Amino acid sequence: MLPSIRGFVSSESNVAPAFGRLVRHPSARWGLGVIALLVLAASIGPFFSSYSCVEQLDIVNLKNAPPSWPHPFGTDQYSRDVLTRVLCGARVSLAVATLAVLLSMTLGTAYGLIAGFVGGRLDNAMMRILDGCLSIPRVLLLIAVLTLWERVPIGGLIVLLGATGWFGVSRLVRAETISAKQLDYVAAARAIGASDTRILWRHLLPNVISPVIVAATLAVGNVIALEAGLSYLGIGARAPTASWGSIFFDGVESGVAFFAGNWWVVLFPGIAIVVTVLAFNVLGDALRDVLDPRQLHLAQPWTDDKK
Amino acid sequence: MRRLFVARLAQSLIVVLIVTTISFFVIRSAPGDPFSYDAPNVTPAIREHWRAQFGYDRPLPEQFARYVTSAAHGQLGYSFQLHEDVSTALAQAIPRTLLLTGVSLGLSFILGLVIGVAQAVRRGRWFDRLSSGVLMLLYSLPDFWGALMVLLVFAYWWPILPAGNIVDQVLHDYMSPWQAFIDRVRHLVLPVASLTLLTMAGISRYQRAAMLEVLPSDFIRTARAKGLPERQIIWRHAFRTALTPMVTMLGLLLPALLGGALFVEKVFSWPGMGWLAANAIAARDYDLVTAIVIVGSIMVVIGNVLADLLHVAIDPRIRE
Numbered sequence: 001m002l003p004s005i006r007g008f009v010s011s012e013s014n015v016a017p018a019f020g021r022l023v024r025h026p027s028a029r030w031g032l033g034v035i036a037l038l039v040l041a042a043s044i045g046p047f048f049s050s051y052s053c054v055e056q057l058d059i060v061n062l063k064n065a066p067p068s069w070p071h072p073f074g075t076d077q078y079s080r081d082v083l084t085r086v087l088c089g090a091r092v093s094l095a096v097a098t099l100a101v102l103l104s105m106t107l108g109t110a111y112g113l114i115a116g117f118v119g120g121r122l123d124n125a126m127m128r129i130l131d132g133c134l135s136i137p138r139v140l141l142l143i144a145v146l147t148l149w150e151r152v153p154i155g156g157l158i159v160l161l162g163a164t165g166w167f168g169v170s171r172l173v174r175a176e177t178i179s180a181k182q183l184d185y186v187a188a189a190r191a192i193g194a195s196d197t198r199i200l201w202r203h204l205l206p207n208v209i210s211p212v213i214v215a216a217t218l219a220v221g222n223v224i225a226l227e228a229g230l231s232y233l234g235i236g237a238r239a240p241t242a243s244w245g246s247i248f249f250d251g252v253e254s255g256v257a258f259f260a261g262n263w264w265v266v267l268f269p270g271i272a273i274v275v276t277v278l279a280f281n282v283l284g285d286a287l288r289d290v291l292d293p294r295q296l297h298l299a300q301p302w303t304d305d306k307k
Numbered sequence: 308m309r310r311l312f313v314a315r316l317a318q319s320l321i322v323v324l325i326v327t328t329i330s331f332f333v334i335r336s337a338p339g340d341p342f343s344y345d346a347p348n349v350t351p352a353i354r355e356h357w358r359a360q361f362g363y364d365r366p367l368p369e370q371f372a373r374y375v376t377s378a379a380h381g382q383l384g385y386s387f388q389l390h391e392d393v394s395t396a397l398a399q400a401i402p403r404t405l406l407l408t409g410v411s412l413g414l415s416f417i418l419g420l421v422i423g424v425a426q427a428v429r430r431g432r433w434f435d436r437l438s439s440g441v442l443m444l445l446y447s448l449p450d451f452w453g454a455l456m457v458l459l460v461f462a463y464w465w466p467i468l469p470a471g472n473i474v475d476q477v478l479h480d481y482m483s484p485w486q487a488f489i490d491r492v493r494h495l496v497l498p499v500a501s502l503t504l505l506t507m508a509g510i511s512r513y514q515r516a517a518m519l520e521v522l523p524s525d526f527i528r529t530a531r532a533k534g535l536p537e538r539q540i541i542w543r544h545a546f547r548t549a550l551t552p553m554v555t556m557l558g559l560l561l562p563a564l565l566g567g568a569l570f571v572e573k574v575f576s577w578p579g580m581g582w583l584a585a586n587a588i589a590a591r592d593y594d595l596v597t598a599i600v601i602v603g604s605i606m607v608v609i610g611n612v613l614a615d616l617l618h619v620a621i622d623p624r625i626r627e
Contacts, residue, residue, distance in 0.1 A: 128318075128322070128325070129325060131318070131322045131325075132321075132322045132326050132329065133325075133329070134562070135322055135323075135562070135604045135607045135608050136326055136329065136330065136562075136600065136604050136607075137562045137565045137566050137569075137600075137603045137604065137607065138562065138566060139565075139566030139569055139570075140565070140566065140569065140584060140599065140600050140603050141330070141333070141600065143569075143584065143585070143588055144330075144333065144584075144596055144600060145333060145337070147588040148334060148337030148338075148339070148588065148591065149337050149338065150338070150339075221447065225447075225449035225450075225452075226449075228449050228451075228452070229449055229451050229570055232451050232452075232570075233573070233585065248452075263459055266452075266455055266456075266459070267456075267459075270449075270456070274444070274447055274448055274449075274452070277448075278443065278444060281446065281447050282443065
């Protein structure tokens with residue numbers, strides 16, 4: 001089925017049939033499998049640990065203990081078990097990133113749809129504002145806000161990450177909307193008297209959603225890394241909450257000549273982050289293959305060379 | 308070309324104004340100000356006096372009007388933390404950040420483009436698969452963690468390079484010019500390597516995709532049919548065409564590069580803008596923070612304009 005023909009005859013989304021193709025895609029399977037394992041580890045992992053997320057076990061004898069059988073990932077400077085904290089951190093990191101991305105994708109899709117659909121002067125003004133937003137380095141803005149407001153609760157962190165993450169997506173959605181609204185099925189819908197709201201919801205939204213899904217998957221990995229970076233600076237998830245980034249912060253807080261002596265506090269949560277981000281990136285690439293047949297020949301590092 | 312340039316410049320000016328407005332109001336509407344630090348011997352009366360002296364007691368719109376007027380005159384305010392003009396502090400920090408990001412960006416582009424082309428040419432073979440896997444891994448490394456690992460390996464476990472700062476703090480002043488130069492280079496290696504590895508990964512992924520899009524084109528087949536050597540087809544025909552989308556990528560890359568540089572500067576105590584920002588924010592140094600956000604954005608805007616012009620220069624299709 002050629003994309004142009006499908007776009008011509010129907011306004012149905014291609015998300016549902018794509019799922020079947022996704023589970024047959026080898027690297028997508030890998031990505032989905034890793035993410036499923038991570039979610040499982042985050043939800044039930046901490047129950048299997050004999051320690052609690054914030055328990056300080058023995059601040060004299062177990063301070064910065066290297067990896068050993070009872071503590072496979074070692075302990076941090078407050079004698080907390082790092083493995084347990086990595087498992088607990090998975091909850092925070094995954095939840096924060098998923099919710100923030102959900103928020104930013106909603107904002108971005110709405111903004112892009114409206115700008116693309118209304119067009120004209122409004123579109124022009126909205127795009128100039130967007131240019132401004134896109135020019136502010138996100139990390140700098142986040143650091144400024146998080147530091148100046150002090151002790152931002154975790155909900156606030158989610159809102160901030162979400163509110164600064166939608167600019168690129170809305171550009172994408174706007175471009176897709178503009179090209180989709182010129183297609184014949186929109187004219188047909190209009191001809192039978194469909195309202196603007198109905199056209200937006202029933203006809204345009206399902207057609208622009210595929211790139212949003214791809215962008216969202218890639219953004220989850222990105223936001224996990226970003227949250228970890230902010231927490232590493234001590235302004236993301238605050239102590240004693242464990243997120244993957246705040247575990248580093250506790251590990252390196254003590255100064256410059258810090259972690260050569262307790263590298264395990266930095267290495268293990270870092271590996272957790274890299275595996276997670278990698279899984280989301282691989283899944284995002286696979287989703288792009290599956291959802292956007294026009295780019296079938298692009299950006300597939302590992303698979304499908306028969307075409 | 309000239310009209311395009313003028314129009315683009317006018318647009319950029321509006322963007323900078325929007326950025327200034329956003330950053331000003333975001334930073335000023337935060338609780339506290341430069342005089343709200345803890346100090347028992349500073350009485351509320353003294354704090355109020357200082358606020359009045361520096362205009363922090365005025366309504367926000369008036370403060371904003373004043374700020375924009377003086378910024379337009381090139382006065383970016385005074386840093387209470389460094390006890391010097393913001394422009395002086397920035398004049399020191401900006402070249403350091405530009406050095407770090409410039410060298411990394413150049414290296415990333417060279418390495419990324421070459422790797423991307425090599426992958427596309429050997430598509431599906433073991434080199435492509437292996438390098439794609441490695442690059443995907445690098446692409447997924449968070450900036451600061453990648454930098455921390457580089458620091459751990461090459462400055463602590465196998466200490467062959469200095470762990471931070473831009474020159475040797477003790478010995479640099481006593482070195483001969485040649486030794487001083489080597490000293491600078493040695494301090495540059497690890498931060499640049501960290502930033503380059505991460506940036507390069509993204510570039511080569513895009514270059515590979517762009518090449519794969521170009522290679523099946525008719526003009527490549529024509530070149531093959533003419534019997535041109537493969538090397539010439541790849542580098543003269545395909546590579547140059549695939550370069551066009553990469554120029555757009557350059558514009559999109561800049562904000563991420565500045566953000567990445569911030570973490571790398573922090574990890575390696577590289578006293579550039581990112582490092583300055585991290586310290587200024589903690590000290591609520593309003594004028595300095597505002598200036599850094601604005602200057603960072605201006606750098607991004609300038610980068611975008613340059614990318615646009617470069618785009619016009621190399622792609623005859625969009626020249627009128």
